Amino acid sequence: MSEPIEETIRKLALQNAVRFNGTANPKAIVGSILGTCPEYRSKVAEVTEIINGIVAEVNALGLDKQKAELDAAGISAKKEKKVRTYELPALEGADQKKPVMRIAPGPSGPLHIGHTRVSILNDEYCKRYNGELVLRFEDTNPEKIDPDAYDMIPEDLDWLGVDITKKFIQSERFEMYYDYTRQLIEMGHAYVCTCDAEDWRKKKEAKQACPCRDLPVNEQLDRYTKMMDGTYPEGSAIAVVKTAIDHPNPAVRDFVALRIVDAPHPLTGSKYRCYPMMNLSVAIDDHLMGMTHVIRGKDHLNNTNRQEYIFDYFGWEKPRYYHYGLVNIPDTVLKTSLIKQSIRDGEYTGWNDVRTGTVRALERRGIKPEAIRRYWVESGMKSVDIEFSWDNLYGMNRDVIDPVSNRYFFVQNPVEYTIDGVDSIIGKAPKHPDHAENGFREYNIAGDKTFFISEKDSATFTEDRRIRLKDLCNLDYGTPAVYAGTDISAMKKGGMRAVQWVSRDSTPCEVYMPDGTVASGLVENALLSEKSDIVQFERFGFVRIESRDKDKVTAVFTHN
Numbered sequence: 001m002s003e004p005i006e007e008t009i010r011k012l013a014l015q016n017a018v019r020f021n022g023t024a025n026p027k028a029i030v031g032s033i034l035g036t037c038p039e040y041r042s043k044v045a046e047v048t049e050i051i052n053g054i055v056a057e058v059n060a061l062g063l064d065k066q067k068a069e070l071d072a073a074g075i076s077a078k079k080e081k082k083v084r085t086y087e088l089p090a091l092e093g094a095d096q097k098k099p100v101m102r103i104a105p106g107p108s109g110p111l112h113i114g115h116t117r118v119s120i121l122n123d124e125y126c127k128r129y130n131g132e133l134v135l136r137f138e139d140t141n142p143e144k145i146d147p148d149a150y151d152m153i154p155e156d157l158d159w160l161g162v163d164i165t166k167k168f169i170q171s172e173r174f175e176m177y178y179d180y181t182r183q184l185i186e187m188g189h190a191y192v193c194t195c196d197a198e199d200w201r202k203k204k205e206a207k208q209a210c211p212c213r214d215l216p217v218n219e220q221l222d223r224y225t226k227m228m229d230g231t232y233p234e235g236s237a238i239a240v241v242k243t244a245i246d247h248p249n250p251a252v253r254d255f256v257a258l259r260i261v262d263a264p265h266p267l268t269g270s271k272y273r274c275y276p277m278m279n280l281s282v283a284i285d286d287h288l289m290g291m292t293h294v295i296r297g298k299d300h301l302n303n304t305n306r307q308e309y310i311f312d313y314f315g316w317e318k319p320r321y322y323h324y325g326l327v328n329i330p331d332t333v334l335k336t337s338l339i340k341q342s343i344r345d346g347e348y349t350g351w352n353d354v355r356t357g358t359v360r361a362l363e364r365r366g367i368k369p370e371a372i373r374r375y376w377v378e379s380g381m382k383s384v385d386i387e388f389s390w391d392n393l394y395g396m397n398r399d400v401i402d403p404v405s406n407r408y409f410f411v412q413n414p415v416e417y418t419i420d421g422v423d424s425i426i427g428k429a430p431k432h433p434d435h436a437e438n439g440f441r442e443y444n445i446a447g448d449k450t451f452f453i454s455e456k457d458s459a460t461f462t463e464d465r466r467i468r469l470k471d472l473c474n475l476d477y478g479t480p481a482v483y484a485g486t487d488i489s490a491m492k493k494g495g496m497r498a499v500q501w502v503s504r505d506s507t508p509c510e511v512y513m514p515d516g517t518v519a520s521g522l523v524e525n526a527l528l529s530e531k532s533d534i535v536q537f538e539r540f541g542f543v544r545i546e547s548r549d550k551d552k553v554t555a556v557f558t559h560n
Helices: 005-020 026-036 039-060 063-072 116-131 149-159 174-186 199-206 215-230 278-289 297-314 336-344 359-367 368-380 390-404 455-466 487-491 525-531
Strands: 100-103 131-137 168-169 190-193 236-240 255-260 274-275 293-295 320-324 411-412 414-420 424-430 440-444 450-454 468-470 472-475 481-483 497-499 506-512 518-524 534-537 541-548 552-558
Touching: 005 026, 005 039, 005 063, 005 236, 005 424, 026 039, 026 424, 039 063, 039 297, 100 116, 100 293, 116 131, 116 293, 116 368, 131 149, 149 278, 149 359, 149 368, 174 215, 174 236, 174 255, 174 274, 174 278, 174 297, 190 215, 190 541, 236 297, 236 411, 255 278, 255 414, 255 468, 293 297, 359 541, 359 552, 368 390, 390 534, 390 552, 411 506, 414 455, 450 455, 450 468, 455 468, 455 497, 468 487, 487 525, 525 541
Parallel strands: 100 131, 131 168, 293 320, 414 481, 468 497, 506 552
Antiparallel strands: 190 236, 236 255, 255 274, 411 518, 414 450, 424 440, 468 472, 472 481, 506 518, 534 541, 541 552
């Protein structure tokens, strides 16, 4: 190991020691070194051994000498924070005209992690330019609506910190869509088709007009009246917007504007049976609601091309369109229909089941909206496709929760031991390695000197014959275990590991894991007085506490 890394370790140890009244925490130094010098991650054991030795030397100096050495080196005891900022590209024209933007979910269920991208990007721009953000429920498919979603989606957006200016529901605007469709027919830009659906599609793909396309306007209007009054049964007629029938992109050629559906709507019942298709209702609403900019995935490029025809037919000013690349979100259940069925079947406990990727599940796990926002801002609006990285999101969330998450011991699958060779043992551990002001967890093991370590650590104890109960004492293997002092510097000699532990005075704890399993064990009682619901179980991970009392603690795993 070179001299410079040793100097870095000593500086960090001195800073940590001064912050914590003369006692540096070697684990905090390990984290700092591996974070700033990733090239040493492959040499963790070697680095840890040297850190333990240097920390022991620094702790032996005493607080006054530690401060003097820091002062002589011109080093502050305060932790330096490097802040890197990210900003989305400028929104064209937003400086000249206040932007009006929209979030337009279909109310089939609550939002999931994929929906948060467009929500946050739009919100970021509206906050940046003091714009207006519209929430528009696009509920024109009556068979794919969950009535609860009208309430759940605004709740999800509110938790994300998305500020909504106005709210609209498309099912309340049908009469207006009907009027504009009639106008398109009158202008010769739309028609009513009664052809077999498959025949119509085949002709369109072959760049051929169906027989209905060029019928006189008065006959088209008569057909349209029959669509409205119920003369045509479901599936027998559609209203179609004309485009270039020979357009090079088959997807852009004549597209459906209205279809007949007899299924009742959760909000309007059987009042309407002619349902607008997305491209009709979206184009009309984007104009009437004054959209200046539209942000969406590049899977909507064809929709943009279709909707521009309607803007052109009416002579409306078009919004500026931005299309970002698609995102693949691996290993996550997102499909609303699958989640809903699993809830019905009793497999999932609800929309916030931790096995799903809903916003409610992320909130339950302790993923913070600041982390989700940072993820999408850093991803930006590039047109390249990306794969969502849970590890990156967890890293960003760690930046948010680590500074405010106190530490506690959780022992999974506990194995019981007793200690021999000492009457009592006193120890303490900081609630947070970087915040002495948070206080300490204090231990006084006397009388019943029973403790519990995990099944895995028990196997290590049996094999290595020595362990250190973290922040308490060293033990030699035996039944009972034999007290071997408190000298932490003994660890640098190797052959002894520090393990989490709890006393008999501990509380049963269950942690719900993202894969649906439950980690059971014991947690130290100090957790019962913790005010925050986000903590770190050392060597296990961050968790969010759902409930706690002297009989049981229930938590949800966040991430490592």
